[in-house]
Amino acid sequence: MIAVGILLYLDSIVNSTFKDKQWSVASTVYARPLEIYEGLPLTLTDLREEMTMLGYHFVGQVNNPGEALIDRNKVTIFIPQFQFSDELAAAQKIKITLNNGFISKLESKDNKALVRLQPLVIGGIYPSHNEDRLLIQLVDTPVSLQAMLVAVEDKDFYDHFGISLRGIARAMVTNIKDGGFSQGASTLTQQLIKNYYLTPERTLIRKAQEALMAVLLELHASKADILEGYMNEIYLGQDGPRAIHGFGLASQYYFKKNIMDLSLSQQALLVALVRGASYYNPWRNPERALKRRNLVLDIAVREKQLDADLAELAKQEPLKVGERSVSSTKRYPAYLDLVRRQLQNDYKAEDLSSDGLSIFTHFNPLIQQTAESSLVKMMANNKKSEPNTNLQGAVIVTQPNTGAVTAIVGGSDTRYAGFNRAIDARRQIGSLMKPAIYLTALEKSEQYTLATLISDAAYEKKLDNGDSWSPKNYDLKDHGDVLLYKALARSYNQATARLGNELGLDNILSTLKRLGVDSDIPALPAITLGAAELSPLEVAQMYQTISSEGFYTPLLAIRSVVDPRGEVLTSYPIAIEKRFSSSSIYALRHALQAVTHEGSAKALQWLLPDFAVAGKTGTTNDLRDSWFAGFSDDMQAVVWLGRDDNKTTGLTGSSGALRVWADIFKARSQQPLQNLPPKNITLGWVDSESGVGSQDSCDNAILLPFVSGTEPKQEIRCSTTDKVIDWFRNLTN
Known part of the structure; x- marks a missing residue:
């Protein structure tokens, strides 16, 4: 009776769970797809870099998906099949011609005006056991792969009833000779049972079970269901802490290809890995892997599962594995951190790590690469001049009109998945606060214009506790009465502190809220000069509203979330809310352009010659923080440099963060700022x-913009022709 009870118990386990087997499948996070169309600004260098990251093989003749050919300025690409959020795109071959940094011609089978490359996998959200797999169905796997697997691992698979009596007899003889339990007799079915239900211990009781x-x-x-289950369950490699399970994911991991696009030799290599993914690792042990792959082909021929001539041709091929990239768990940790946080509003953590979702983002790998290299270069240069300074930094890049976050760097170690300074480092922002003060003033257009004189004389503010606050200018000079725009452009502290406190701190805080700053900031006089702690992400949100002409757009990393069937679960459309008048924002942006021409960021005139941008430097007391936030028409970025121990960096906003920002924009921004005036200007x-x-x-x-009716009434009459500042006139011509 006990034996019958055990049998019924085991039968219930098998019967109730296998058919409804739900593997915990990680969610895959994708970058934006590179959209290719005639007129697209794109260099051959960037295209090659993108294709390299995607794992394309550069060949002399393009025959298979995942291959590409570059012939001077002409590029042939065989794009693999891919499930986008809006369609299942079939594999297709395209030809493009590049001239002078643009795509001048696109040829495709269906004469489409726009074609997308498959997006780069930038990471995943994994189950707690760190197993990852890409589920496949047997009908979607090559028959030759199935045949080789059965021939090598269990040639009697289709004839036995779960166990092989011949195998058991052979194993018993070997174990008796060895005087122990050194060899099993596992069929594919037994291996699946062991991996799915049981522990790996080697005992007779466990083996009998x-x-x-x-x-x-x-x-x-x-048999088909069992083979399909085996092909999804088997362990085939290790990507850092992530375990690669199943042939579907192994195909992507080793070859960056869909399993149906694998050549015969590549299929054989995956079968070879079943016997020992680490021992036959093709990157670490290529000769050993090649020998085992060829043995797989020979066994398949011997078992009459493969044509001998095809096997010989396959044996002549090299391993053809893709470049071994940085572990996907470490590739872009700062950006993935933002993705996880934004997903938490709509999804449970266990769903994200087990439901096999596809998460499509706005991430741009080319911009990310430039942001990382620019920051790391600054760190390296600083280390040479200040070897004992442990400088850190963060970068956030967005699109002005959409709020799309395209790149994030969370620290000097760009692969470190720990403290994310771009999101979690709260530092005083210094003069980055000043645009909020001047915007508050400019909204009162009857009282303040860019030409309004404000005082930059010494300023003292009596505090409620009886103390006094007396901020000083960076150059320790008083500049008397100055034009309002010039006080911002040259970052005069005394003028800004006086103006901000005259406008009222509650009004300043209201402006900050409307700009998108949600943090609670105390209403203290020093906030007018940036004595408020914000993260780079919060600063990016604040400047996003300025760069998008007064329209508040929440920063978004995610485009959409798609289930394994290709159904869109959640879309993340752009949300826009007008929060400031066009005229006040236009005037502020004009002043921020002046910052880059005659003010604290005028180094941009030679760092980015003939390329209009706007922005603001920020430096905190004792040079603890170096900031720059700025934008063109197609990019906005915030850069912060500082030390985790909050000690001095020796860098101002101009000498530190500005240089990183300029590097990024010089390489990646395509559209200079066009600050077009609204009708009432x-x-x-x-x-x-x-x-x-x-x-x-x-x-x-000098030429300045005014809200109609607020121009100065008095006018100087003269006849000379000398000019002091004419950059704005050049922009308006």
């Missing part, structure tokens, strides 16, 4: 010292 459950499984499941000449109306021909005359 395995054999009995294998027989029971054969009674309830077809008029241009007027004013005297650069007094703000009084002037004429084009006058000394010290």
Whole structure:
């Protein structure tokens, strides 16, 4: 009766669980797909880099998906099949021609105007046991792969009932000779039972249980179901802490190909790995892997599962594994951190790590690569001059009009998955706060214009506790009365502190909220000069509203989430809310352009010559933090440099963060800023010292924008032709 009870118990386990088997399948996180169309700004260097990251094989003749040919300025690409969020795109061959940094011609089978490369896998969200797999169905796997697997691992698979009596007899003889339990007799069915239900211990009781459950499984499941289960379960490699399970994922991991696109030799290599993924690792032990692969082909021929001529041709091929890349668990940890946090609003953690979701993001690997290299270069240069300074940094890059986050660097070790400074480092932002003060003023257009004179004399503020606060300018000088735009452009502390406190701290905090800063900031006089702690991500959100012309757009990493069947579960559309008048934002952006021409960021005139941008430097007390936030028409970025121990860096915003920012924009931004005036803006000449109306021909005359009706009424009459500042006039011509 006990034996019957055990049998019924094991049968219930097998019968109730195998058919409804739910593997914990990691969610895969994808970058944006590179969209190819005529007129796209794209260099051959960038295209080659993108294809290299995607694992394309560069060949002399393109015959298979995943192959590419570069012939001077002409590129042939065989794009593999891929399930996008909106369609299952079939494999297709395209030809493109590049000229002068643009795609001048696109040829495709269906004459499509736009074609997408498959997106780069940038990481995953894994189960707690760190097993990862890409589930496949038997009908979607090459018959030759199935045949080789059966021939090598269990040639009697289709004839036995779960156990092999001949194998058991052979194993018993060997074990008696060895005086122990050194050899098993596992069929594919037994191996599946062992991996799925049992522990790896080698005892007679465990082995008997395995054999009995294998027989029971054969009674309830077809050979096709068992083989499919085996091909999804088997361990085939290790990617850092991530275990590669199943032939579907192994195909992507070793060859960056869909399993149906594998050549015969590549299929044989995967079968070879079944006997020992580490021992036959093709990157670590290529000769050993090649020998085992060829043996797999020979066995398949011997068992009449493969044509001998095809096997010989396959044996002549090299291993053809792709480049071994950085572990996907370590590739872009800072960006994946943001993805996880944004997903938490809609998904449970266990669903993200077990349901095999595809998460499509706005991540741009080319921008990310540039951001990383620019930051690391700054760190290396700083280390040479200051060897004892442990400088850190963070970068966030977004698109001005959409709020799409395209790149994040969380620290000097770009692969470190620990403290993410881009999101979690809260530091004083210094002069990055100043645009909020001047925007508050410019919203009162009847009272303040860019030409309004404000005082930069010494300033003292009595505090509630009886103390006084007396901020000083960086150059320790008083500049008297200055034009409002010039006080921002040259980052005068005394003028800004006085203006901000006159406007009212509650009004300043309200402006910050409307810009997108959700943190609670105390209403203290020093916040006018940036004595408020924000993360680089919060600063990016604040400047996002400025770069998008006063429209608040929440920063987003994710485009959509798709289930394994290709159904869209969640879309993340752009959300836009107008929060500031067009005229006030236009005037502020004009002043931020002046920062880059005549103010604290004027180094951009030679770092980015003839390329219009706007932005603001930020430096905190004792040079503890170096900031720059700025934008063009197609990119916005925030860069922070500092030390984790909050000691001095020796860097200002201009000498530190600005240089990293400029490197990124020089390489990646394609569209200079066009600060187009709204209809209610008029241009007027004013005297650069007094703000009084002037004429084009006058000394010290500058051209400034005004809300119609707020231009200076008084006008200087003169006839000279000298000019002090004419950058804005050049922009408007």
